[in-house]
Amino acid sequence: MTVYTAPGQPGSIVEYRSRYDHWIGGEYVPPASGEYFENPTPVTGQTFCEVARGNAEDVERALDAAHGAAPAWGRTSVTERANILNAIADRIEANVEKIAVAESWENGKAVRETLGADIPLAVDHFRYFAGAIRAQEGSISEIDGDTIAYHFHEPLGVVGQIIPWNFPILMAVWKLAPALAAGNAVVLKPAEQTPASILYLMDIIGDLLPPGVVNVVNGFGVEAGKPLASSSRIRKIAFTGETTTGRLIMQYASANIIPVTLELGGKSPNVFFSDVASAQDDFYDKALEGFTMFAFNQGEVCTCPSRALIQSDIYDQFLGDALKRTEAAVQGNPLDTETMIGAQASNDQLEKILSYIDIGQAEGAKVLTGGQRADLGGDLSGGFYVQPTIFEGKNSMRIFQEEIFGPVVSVTDFADYDDAIKIANDTLYGLGAGVWTRNGTTAYRAGRDIEAGRVWTNCYHAYPAAAAFGGYKGSGVGRENHKMMLDHYQQTKNLLVSYSGVRDGFF
Amino acid sequence: MTDAGGPDGPARVAVTDAAAELLARLRRRHGELMFHQSGGCCDGSSPMCYPAGDFLTSDADVHLGDLALSDGEDLFTVPVWMSRAQFEYWSHTHLTIDVVPGRGAGFSVEAPEGVRFLIRSRMLTDAELTALGR
Numbered sequence: 001m002t003v004y005t006a007p008g009q010p011g012s013i014v015e016y017r018s019r020y021d022h023w024i025g026g027e028y029v030p031p032a033s034g035e036y037f038e039n040p041t042p043v044t045g046q047t048f049c050e051v052a053r054g055n056a057e058d059v060e061r062a063l064d065a066a067h068g069a070a071p072a073w074g075r076t077s078v079t080e081r082a083n084i085l086n087a088i089a090d091r092i093e094a095n096v097e098k099i100a101v102a103e104s105w106e107n108g109k110a111v112r113e114t115l116g117a118d119i120p121l122a123v124d125h126f127r128y129f130a131g132a133i134r135a136q137e138g139s140i141s142e143i144d145g146d147t148i149a150y151h152f153h154e155p156l157g158v159v160g161q162i163i164p165w166n167f168p169i170l171m172a173v174w175k176l177a178p179a180l181a182a183g184n185a186v187v188l189k190p191a192e193q194t195p196a197s198i199l200y201l202m203d204i205i206g207d208l209l210p211p212g213v214v215n216v217v218n219g220f221g222v223e224a225g226k227p228l229a230s231s232s233r234i235r236k237i238a239f240t241g242e243t244t245t246g247r248l249i250m251q252y253a254s255a256n257i258i259p260v261t262l263e264l265g266g267k268s269p270n271v272f273f274s275d276v277a278s279a280q281d282d283f284y285d286k287a288l289e290g291f292t293m294f295a296f297n298q299g300e301v302c303t304c305p306s307r308a309l310i311q312s313d314i315y316d317q318f319l320g321d322a323l324k325r326t327e328a329a330v331q332g333n334p335l336d337t338e339t340m341i342g343a344q345a346s347n348d349q350l351e352k353i354l355s356y357i358d359i360g361q362a363e364g365a366k367v368l369t370g371g372q373r374a375d376l377g378g379d380l381s382g383g384f385y386v387q388p389t390i391f392e393g394k395n396s397m398r399i400f401q402e403e404i405f406g407p408v409v410s411v412t413d414f415a416d417y418d419d420a421i422k423i424a425n426d427t428l429y430g431l432g433a434g435v436w437t438r439n440g441t442t443a444y445r446a447g448r449d450i451e452a453g454r455v456w457t458n459c460y461h462a463y464p465a466a467a468a469f470g471g472y473k474g475s476g477v478g479r480e481n482h483k484m485m486l487d488h489y490q491q492t493k494n495l496l497v498s499y500s501g502v503r504d505g506f507f
Numbered sequence: 508m509t510d511a512g513g514p515d516g517p518a519r520v521a522v523t524d525a526a527a528e529l530l531a532r533l534r535r536r537h538g539e540l541m542f543h544q545s546g547g548c549c550d551g552s553s554p555m556c557y558p559a560g561d562f563l564t565s566d567a568d569v570h571l572g573d574l575a576l577s578d579g580e581d582l583f584t585v586p587v588w589m590s591r592a593q594f595e596y597w598s599h600t601h602l603t604i605d606v607v608p609g610r611g612a613g614f615s616v617e618a619p620e621g622v623r624f625l626i627r628s629r630m631l632t633d634a635e636l637t638a639l640g641r
Binding site: 037053164165166191192193220221222223225226229240241242243244245246247248251263264265266267300302346347348349351352355356358359362363396398401402403404405428429474475 | 543544545546547548549550551552553555557561562563590592593596597600607608609610611613614615616618619623625626627628629630
């Protein structure tokens, strides 16, 4: 067991700067307005640094730097780019502990997750795309004996990326690694809730990239995100966030005729078939952990398994055991490696979760455990903590239909296979889903019948590179985490070549 | 609290005094305003406030009502929208737009003020639902 010293305290392995400017052209550049905003840690609610408040002028400067860097970067050999991505991975790996503690402090998530998932996955992601770009090949179509179509991959040029706050570093890396591998220069706008940890990372890896290839502009969505998303100087925009902003970004992209990739959240069903409980063995234990995954990252995951569907004949037993497992989860100081559930990322997030707990009860759903803000005492009293909460209700209730983005699961039962699929698909979203069964046929059929981009089968919340991740229905457009994502960051150049010396005969 | 009800029947949306006061202030800076209720993900399930017309509504949206507000003597309205598909799951609830301290996101205009619009909900009564034709 380790309790990391809070950044800013004597003996901490993390030293945040007291103030962060924009990262533009390989150096820190003060904001055009001269203004900064305060950045509090959700662990205690106290401000720990201030961050440049970017505006359209800052975005233009970042775009200038990116356009300056893009042509040369796009012409580097794939070997060179892959070597740089591997060097970035090595550098992060050598600093995992520091980066993990820094991210935990800014986001409020338990350090056991940043140490065990977020940062190691970021390392692996750079390595995956380093390998993928080396192995990527163009293609040739032989149209006829004298006519050949050659297909080359070319970078798009300068792209914009807007990053969410729930995994400030990993979500940035999911977008950066393929964009850089494909030879693009990037202007990246972190979430205003978590503006500093990506800059903490840039302090560690920034020297490995040519200046201007990655530029980070912080600020509020309306002041910095909007000028980036609506700029005519980007060739693509990637966004992770919610549906209304997603639509707005598509709207801006339509004005500039550029592609978008969107990851817009979900209301993921986690389906437990009867045979899960046919033995009290390791698999049953794993399924109970799978249920409890709703509290992973405090529920602040687009794929949070926030609807648990349990077959009627095992409902009482399974839910009873799941309740015990949930109540055994340790909530506490995020910097303590024993802590399983940390703080929500911001005060407004906390307020929103509590408002959903209210509406859930008003709709007649029953709180089986939790249901309140958690006061952890001492310095942590000022932090944003919510008890892991289990609701029992019906799928038509709003708590079954809306993404709460907190450690809240809504549980209902189902009669048979068809009922399970009907309930699972009765949602606007289709990002993730879980299926738990010992029967291979049921697992396969359910996995295919559920309308979601990712169906975890007898597992949940694994995010390895090489497994495509993205949404059906209202959950977005495009896929991340897979080499197919290179296509989202590349143009196709076709050379259609005639080797014939004979005229066509039209004129 | 100001309810958006009128001669056409009971209101689906309302706004708290604190949110009404903030809207008057935001309107002085951004001009006429609109809300679109978001679904999904990090900053979602929140009312997003934009300069009027910035977000293009369509047949895919439902107009829930107009908040009738004032800035001193100056009367103005703020329309509230939601996607039609989302409305199917929300139609049995009455929504009140409130404001809380926080760090907004998305492109909603209140974020730089250090506050965040928030939806509070209650069940519509049977009488209200009947009057609304549901």
